[in-house]
Amino acid sequence: MSRRVFLLGGFNTPFIGKGHPDFVWKNHPDFGKRENPNLEEHLAAAVAGAFAATGVDVEKVDKGYIGNFVGELFCQQGHLGAALAGSYPGLAGKAMTRVEAACASGGLALASAIDAIRAGNDTVLVAGVEVQTTVSAREGADYLARASHYRRQRSIDDFTFPALFGRRTKAYREAFGVTEEDIGRVAVKAYANANKNPLAHMKAKKMDLATAGSVNDKNPCFLQNAEYSPYIKMSDCSQVSDGASACFVVSEEGLKAAGKTFADAIEIVGYGHSTASLYEDGDLTQLWTTKNAAAKAYKATGLAPGDIQVAEVHDCFTVTELLMIEALGFAAPGKGAELVRDGATNIDGRIPVNTGGGLVGFGHPVGATGVKQAVEIWKQMKGLSGGYQVPKTPSVGLTANMGGDDRTVMVTAFRNL
Ligand code: CAA
DSSP states (O other), X not given: OOOOOEEEEEEEOOOBSTTSTTOOOTTOTTTTXXXXXXXXXXXXXXXXXXXXXXXXOGGGOOEEEEEOSOHHHHSSOOOHHHHHHTSSTTOTTSEEEEEOBTBTHHHHHHHHHHHHHHTTOSEEEEEEEEOOTTSOHHHHHHHHGGGSOHXXXXXXXXXXXXXXXXXXXXXXXXHHTOOHHHHHHHHHHHXXXXXXXXXXXXXXXXXXXXXXXXOBTTBOBOOSOTTTGGGOBGGGBOOOOBEEEEEEEEOHHHHHHTTOOGGGOEEEEEEEEEEOOTTOOOOTTSOHHHXXXXXXHXXXXXXXXXXXXXXXXXXXXXXXXXXXXXXXXXXXXXOHHHHHHTTTTSTTSSSOBOTTOHHHHTOOOHHHHHHHHHHHHHHHHTTOOGGGOOXXXXXXXXXXXXXXTTTEEEEEEEEEO
């Protein structure tokens, strides 16, 4: 019998970057007067926040995992296990490990912690961090392209990932007759949710359907790749964000050691992890690896798509949210847009998706995203989401974190006790 695993709680820093009111950039009144927080500062803030949110005694921490994709490129900093050990007094000397799986780095840091609890540990720290605003979006796109099969796919466009998902948008729209406006609704929901979330990158930016549903001056296409350019506008993209997240994963003993009860935590009922070959692309109209990871998660937990009451899914681009909700079984192939159009994925809908704004609205500091998704689900399931709280506290939640173009996926299911 496997040991039970709990998410005791955690903390997200604000996710910031261009478009966030506090982010210092060329025309900001603070330009030249103060710096934006660096990687160390974001990480330290998230870890301190996780200790404060959970009351865990640092003495009790057995080990820690940190998700980060390309600290070496954006920040000239690798060896982030040691950075985690330095992020909070008393962590030095503990067993700390960095986990890398592109944008699923955070999700796999969480998986590592779950495995560690099942293997006999009691209190495991999970963190994720990325700082990406040290270079322009175009230069950063080259760094992020390391999550694709670089030798084969880098040349698709300077903005490799937006182009890869422009390619998916084209294939998906052609296969199912989905309109540009249908896709635009995903962005409108993301920004509307972010506007209710004080930690969101896009908390202050409004997005209406007139802007998101068609190309216009405020919302241009920006790819050079002529075939895919019409399928990706600025509003379809996740943000280039800086930020960090951290949480504690514990056993029943770890829960007791922190002086907490089941009522303070959510149970991590199980997960599915699937990895596809980097060298092949597969069917562009579905997320095969996500489907596979979801099938594993449902099998491991005995849950079915209809049981899920709140979900955080990897909307690296608007089309990805539709493909995700189909791969997770919330909608049939090609029918994800209908769910969004009907309001079923809204905060007050039947299956609320990305209530804090998702990667498009909340932001996407890539190594932090998988951890942030788990913290968001914990907040929703404990009634802690403030202005974007789901009206009826959910008792079953799910996260789906993706690396690359559906190459690595981690799907995790949570239950309120
Ligand atoms: N018309 C045409 N082109 C325009 C334009 C206009 N009106 N305005 C801007 N552009 C072009 C410009 O060429 C500009 O590039 P340069 O300045 O280098 O010439 C380019 O668009 C970007 O403009 P900005 O730099 O002003 O835009 P920004 O900094 O606000 O960035 C964004 C906007 C490019 C959409 C950026 O947010 C972005 O790249 N988002 C996606 C991030 C991403 O790909 N993350 C990874 C997701 S994939 C995943 O999650 C899986 C994984 O493992 C990686």
